[in-house]
Amino acid sequence: MTSHSLRAKALATLLLMSAATAVAASCTKPSEAASAKSWHATGAVKSFGPSRAFVNIAHDEIAGYMSAMTMSFEPEKAAQFDGLVAGDRVAFDFSETADGRRVLSRIEKQR
Numbered sequence: 001m002t003s004h005s006l007r008a009k010a011l012a013t014l015l016l017m018s019a020a021t022a023v024a025a026s027c028t029k030p031s032e033a034a035s036a037k038s039w040h041a042t043g044a045v046k047s048f049g050p051s052r053a054f055v056n057i058a059h060d061e062i063a064g065y066m067s068a069m070t071m072s073f074e075p076e077k078a079a080q081f082d083g084l085v086a087g088d089r090v091a092f093d094f095s096e097t098a099d100g101r102r103v104l105s106r107i108e109k110q111r
């Protein structure tokens with residue numbers, strides 16, 4: 001084997017290794033998403049945080065999660081809060097992030 005083909009073989013091995021690493025990295029995301037639990041709840045909007053970065057909701061009991069209380073929820077997108085004001089009754093879905101934030105996948109005013 002010439003030194004040139006040895007180098008080519010070493011390069012091919014490196015490429016295969018980095019491809020395998022990329023596949024392994026992309027494979028961790030779906031399993032994380034699948035294990036993220038989502039909750040449905042109802043409640044009343046109490047107030048918003050600065051720049052409407054979060055909403056404080058007095059939520060009703062959430063079966064299997066927690067009893068009624070007031071706590072904060074972050075939007076997935078700021079536009080989710082468009083048209084919402086303190087006092088509105090809302091229905092919403094959220095999940096908890098690994099660092100304990102609650103993020104709304106859906107929030108709708110109830111009539």
Ligand SMILES: [Cu+2]
Binds near residue numbers: 059066067068069071
């Ligand atoms: Cu709570």
